Amino acid sequence: MEAQAASSKGKGPIIDPALCRCCRSIKKCRLLTTEYEWMGQKEVYSDMFMDCFGLLLSHLDGDTKDCCVCATCVVRLRDACAFRQQVLQSEEAFLSTRLHIKEDGSGKVEVEVKAEPLCEDDTHDMDDRDELNVNDITEPIDPKIEDTPLEAPVSHRTRAKRERSDRTHKRDIADKMKKLREKLDDMLEKPVEIPVKKETQKTKKKQELDHDFMVYTNATTIVHNSYVCPFQNRISIYYCFYCRDQFTNPNELREHTLNHDPVELFQSTMENRKIPKIDITRIDCRLCSEKIDDLEIFKKHITSVHGKKLYPVTNEFLKFRLSMDNLICTECNSTFPYFDVLKKHMIVHFGTYICDVCGACFLERNSLRTHIKSHTKVEESFPCEICGKNLKSKYSRYLHVATIHEKKPTVNCYKCEASFLSYALRNRHLIEVHGDKRTFACKLCDKVYNRRKTLMEHNRRNHLKVYRHQCDLCDQRFYLPSRLKEHMATHTGERNFRCEFCDKSYPRLQSLQEHVRSHNNERRYKCDICNSTFTQNGSLKNHVKSHHQGFDIDASYN
Template sequence: MSGTSRKGPVFDPGLCRCCGALKKCRLLNHEYDWQGKKEVYSDMFVDCFGLMLSHLDGSELERLICATCVLRLRDASAFRGQVLRCEETLLQASIHVHGENVTPEVKQEPEVKLEERPEEVSEPPEAPEDDVMDPDYVDDGVDNGDLDVTVAKPKKSLKKEKKKVKRREKRGKRELVEKMRKTGERLRKLEKIEIQPAVEKKRVVDADYKAYKDCVTLVESSFVCPFDTSFSDYFCVYCRQVFTDPDKLREHTLTHDPSAYKDIVTAVKKLPQIDVHRIDCRLCPVKIDTLDMFKDHLNNVHGMTFYPNPSDFLIYKLTLTNLTCLECNQTFGFFHALRKHMAEHFGTCICDVCGAHYFEERMLILHQKTHQRIDENFPCKDCGKNFKSKHSRYLHEARTHKKEPAYQCVKCDAVLFSYTLRYRHMIEVHGEERLFPCEHCDRAYDSRKSLREHNRRSHLKIFKHQCDLCDKRFYLPSRLKEHMATHTGERNYRCEYCGKSYPRLRGLKVHMQSHGAEKKFRCTLCGAAFTQNVNLRNHVKRQHQSLDLDEFHD
């Protein structure tokens, strides 16, 4: 993602063309401010190395440099400036030594300090102009009256100082000339050495950036369908619209521009998921069936680099039912089970206790809590019931004790009392298409759970609950419990209006319709009215046994 700091544009992440790493980068040919100075990195390459960089007028992603390489470039530029300054100093010194009529600088003669007696700190009287010091004067330590000053052999000391200064100057000149001679020899040796052309260092591309580029290339150059999921619902990665039918998801995704995917995939932390039901090239009308064919096609025909790795993104062929793993051909009834299975092939987060595989670290952490001996409980303050998470306790308190809705709709401000009500709300209010047809009959359901129960009950005939007193079997334990009332004679379901009791709840529900619904079925002989046709037929059997029942069939 690109951004702008107070010093200039910044790309994070970006591929540095100097070291090949995926880091936070800047533009090579943009002017940046550093410590009050303006710097353009492409110009610094020219100044330091005489290197003209290519593709500086192309895409921004092709002309990036990371902060590490910028620091090295600044060091090289500073070193170049240091060398130039030293060369300038050396040339000036050479001109000074070998130039004509050049008078060497002579240091100023050192002053001769006069020693005062500690008893008197006053300055001595100024001597007259004609009072000149005798050149043969020697200090004999005798007091000279008022002028109490001792000078130790001034004539010889001045001569010695001058000789020392001259000797230092000569020695400095000899050392400078020797340095210049050695420098000249080194330069001549360097001129004789044949300069070898620089060998271009092979750029090492970061693995994460390589996976990112492969995924973006695949989406932008083919008709594959990127998607996101929540359990077994499919989401459009561009607008987050939800689908249950993969065909409608693919049809909808074609309405979006695939070039927007490169910005979306960088923001998503989860492993990208790609539906390869249709691959076909977007750049030309070639039909392609497999990723290997698409890879060869891009490399050979369009000259694009594409090296897909199975662990870079998850590949599926989405169908409404019977989803198949493309690695081992194992079949699953719904997507959530398939994705959990895919973690066994490509999940890098592995539980060290049981070996379970996960794609994300957070899911592994949640799984590892199940192995802990002491489970952390979150008791309800009102009734003392324990829950495994704070969220579960919050939902319990909101629904049971506070009587407040707790399920927020993601598309509006509505808050519902249960997950089921929110599910219905998304279908009825926001028009989400959630229809799961049965592949064995013409029935359809609005949830996978209902479809699964229908298949087990109606088609697979999975009846695990058997009556101990007869051979009847039932799909649900509640149905077995209702059936047991036929053996015991219990009639636990009583009507609150008329007092009639029934052994099954369904019987009571049918009866309750007689109290609130319109009585459409009327007997033509006695005028008795009923809410259901079955009740009319039973009435005729009991009260009018000698008549033909077909006359009363409505």
């Protein structure tokens, strides 16, 4: 089992088990390309091999288990680098002395030999010697003895005394090494990795909780002490944040929200901890008569003037300035005709939840979870027990049973207590009883609709060109999956739409509907030149080509 943790001395990851690239032993190792700290200095072992030996090790970007070096080889590498440095310094000193002799001309050289005592504990980092053997210890060379050209003759007693002293010295070193080895074994046997990992996860989770708490607290403080208008939405319909009343006019939404006390209601509705959407058309201070139209200025005002506490975090809200006309992004001043288009644009500024599969970005964690399900390709169906129709969710099945089979009114009027079986009936109620103007004009063309949903579909289909359904056999895209299914018949040759009055069949429903008009003698297409009428658009075009040559057919009949 691979375990990776930070070493207390090496200050870097330890891989256990791993293959040492220098001695081919399998043990605890360090990474060749990772920076470690030893005795206050930074070291990268692959760079040390290049500097000391000129060796460029290969495949260092592969598996971490194959890019390691054991502690024993690290000690030997340090010794080699230290010896190389010593040789370079000695050579530099030698050349400097030779240059000094030539300039002086005396020919005398004075060399001071300074013996440096050898310290067993400081020669190597003993925490790195996890594979050293006590029997491999060599006796340190005394520089004083090496610098003496001829050893003076000594007596047998003196030589025996020196040998006893050397044996005692070796025994002391061996005892110290043994104690250090036992201490090192005890340190290596302790489970260091797991507590460090748990502490890291615990700290990270605590930081996330602290950040969520600070954002939540700031949002509550700002809403309680200002006139910002929190709201919710579905498509381009605005909902009161506190009582879920529906509004299409932002001015009515703002006036309605003033009737609620945010101190009592905002915290209870913020339990799901979603990023709240607020309208900052009016901010102002509730605690005094100060007029403020910038949220950052308001934060400074309530902290400095009223002593409120705000944490050093930003983006507590998604900020909007709602209006009946074109909506402007508060971050980049881009203009959008509909609120749902503006909301999707806000992902560019505040999207923090990213799909690892396709890279799609989302504002909220729940939206990301719903999106991830689309990659699993597990199609769940919830069949109706009465008629067998498959529905996409339990809630869809409930609405189907309630409205189709049990005839229960499930659509409520947001201005009274009346309920209806469909949104169309509720819209008629709003027009006849409450005097609502249920006409929705397209801002990009002259089309007018009596349902906002129909207007949104028109906008997505004709202006935004949201064609998500693409043919696998050609490049054509379609707004509805049913249109794609009809299109596939042009590739397969299927003619699934058969006329009930004759034996003709067609690949598209629209073609069949045009053909059926020939049986009903319904002449919908009229020539603008001679007022002749036809049952099909194709017949009209043929008539214009044959009887009115030179007339622009495409400009008039497309």
